[in-house]
Amino acid sequence: MLYWKHPDNDSDFAAEPKKTSDGRDYVAVYDDQEVDFAQAKPKEPPLAAGGGPKKLLYYRNPMGLPDTSPLPKKDWMGMDYIPVYEGEEDEPGTVKVSVAKLQNAGVRSEPTAMRRLVRPIRAPGIAKPDERTLLTVALRADSFIEWLYVNETGRHVKKGEPLFRIYSPDMVKVQVDYRISANASGLRDDRGALRRMENLQIPEAVLVELKRTREPVISFDWTSPVSGVVMQKKAIEGMMMKAGDEMLRLADLSSIWVIADVPEQDIAQIRVGTRAKVSFRAFPNEVFDGRVTFILHELEMATRTAKVRIEVANLDHRIKHEMFADVEINAGDGEAERLSVPVSALIDSGNRQVVIVDRGKGRFEPRAVKVGLRGDGFIEIAEGIKAGENVVVAANFLIDAESNLKAALSSFTSEPPKDAGAPATEKKP
Known part of the structure; x- marks a missing residue:
């Protein structure tokens, strides 16, 4: 056996078994069947659009090597060179792949388009109280606790609800001073004593009673200034509390903070006001909506993460402090449309990013691009292609390999440059 030839084209030969573009086998040629190349009829040239x-x-x-000839010739195996007609030549930088190979490899293309991209950034988080709602209940004078109405941590109190009953010698004394000044001045110059009582935050109900009866109120109830939950309780019935000592700590739990640890490389994509979805392990089938309200100004040195504060509504108080949370922040603007392609269209080798542009009729062009935001399975193309161009989204590595092989063969078979450093020949006189 000498070689294989195309079943329909006597001028198309191969040194090894192969198939035609429609899947048929090349025909084996033996010694007694060798074709007389001198008498072989050349293939009729195809017709142009005009006829x-x-x-x-x-x-x-x-054999696909980048070697051309202006005249008919044979390669070293005796195979005829294949004629290339107008419209069939390869454009510089393009790769031509047969239809059969495209079908077998599953090559698929999609057009580029303008899309709104939102990139989800996932991070762990912990539920914390809203620091803006924390309030300490403390007195401005030494006092004794006669009765403790709120005697347990975690209890919910309403604004104006009595917390405890106190007796304070200093508060009684300032009431007496007020009465004396009022009696001496005929109720015309009692502003100094009244201001001292206000500075001690004596309740309004005590002042009303004092003005009505002209008698100091010895012990009275201290009410809650806000509605909230008792987070800490240091007051004990019967004990004396010094001025400024924290008796109770209250917090409004209708909203909580989730502090998320976001990796350093993702911080630039997050803005105040960015929406977030928060889920807790205690409620695996629920998602709570939140919004980024603050990004702390320093990173954790050990983990290289930044603290991102997310505010979440908690009207039913189901979310408990220190609960672990899984946070998904919708990074990116989500409003401006960006030219994008499916992520599968990008070939990223680390030092270059390439997409394969489908030029039609089995022609493909590897093109370097600059990428931007990623999200929703798409990636922004900032530079390199235009909207509407088709790019390969499946089996693009096959075409990239073909392109690299073609470039390597072209470099291998091209004529080496002349040595510019060779000494010039000396002219003889």
Whole structure:
């Protein structure tokens, strides 16, 4: 056996078994069947759109090597070079792949388009109280606790609800001073004593009673200034509390903070006001809506993460402090449309990013691009392609490999440059 030839084209040969573009096997040629190349009829040139034959440009190597000839010739195996007509030549930088190979590899293309991209950033978080709602209940004078109405941590109190009953010698004394000044001045110059009682935050109900009866109120109830939950309780019935000592700590739990640890490389994508979804392990089937309200100004040195504060509504008080949370922040503007392609279209080798542009009729062009935001399975193309161009989204590595092989063969077979450093020949006189 000498070689294999195309079943329909006597001028198309191969040194090894192969198939035609429609899947048929090349025919084996033995010694007694060798074709007389001198008498072989050349293939009829294809017709142009106007009806006449297409212009013959050159002959190319039958094995795919980047070697062309202006005249018919044979390669070292005796195979005829294949004629290339006008419209069939390869454009610089393009790769031509047969239809059969495209179908077998599952090559698929999609057009580029303008899309709104939102990139989800996932991070762990912990529920914390809203620091803006924390309130300490403390007295401005030494006092004794006669009765403790709120005697347990975690109890919910309403604004104006009595917390405890106190007796304070200093508060009684200032009431007496007020009465004396009022009696002495005929109720015309009691502003100094009244201001001292206000500075001690004596309840309004005590002042009303004092003005009505002209008698100091010895012990009275201290009410809650806000509605909230008792987070800490240091007051004990019967004990004396010094001025400024924290008796109770209250917090409004209708909203809570989730502090998320966001990796350093993702911080630039997050803005105050960005929406977030929060889920807790205690409520695996629920998602709570939140919004980024603050990004702390320093990173954790050990983990290289930044603290991002997310505010979440908690009207039913189901979310408990220190609960673990899983946070998903919708990074990116989500409003401006960006030219994007499916992520599968990008070939990223680390030092270059390439997409394969489908030029049609089995022609493909590897093109370097600059990428931007990623999200929702798409990636922004900032530079390199235009809207509407088709890019390969499946089996693009096959075409990239073909392109690299073609470039390597072209470099291997090209004529080496002349040595510019060779000494010039000396002219003889």
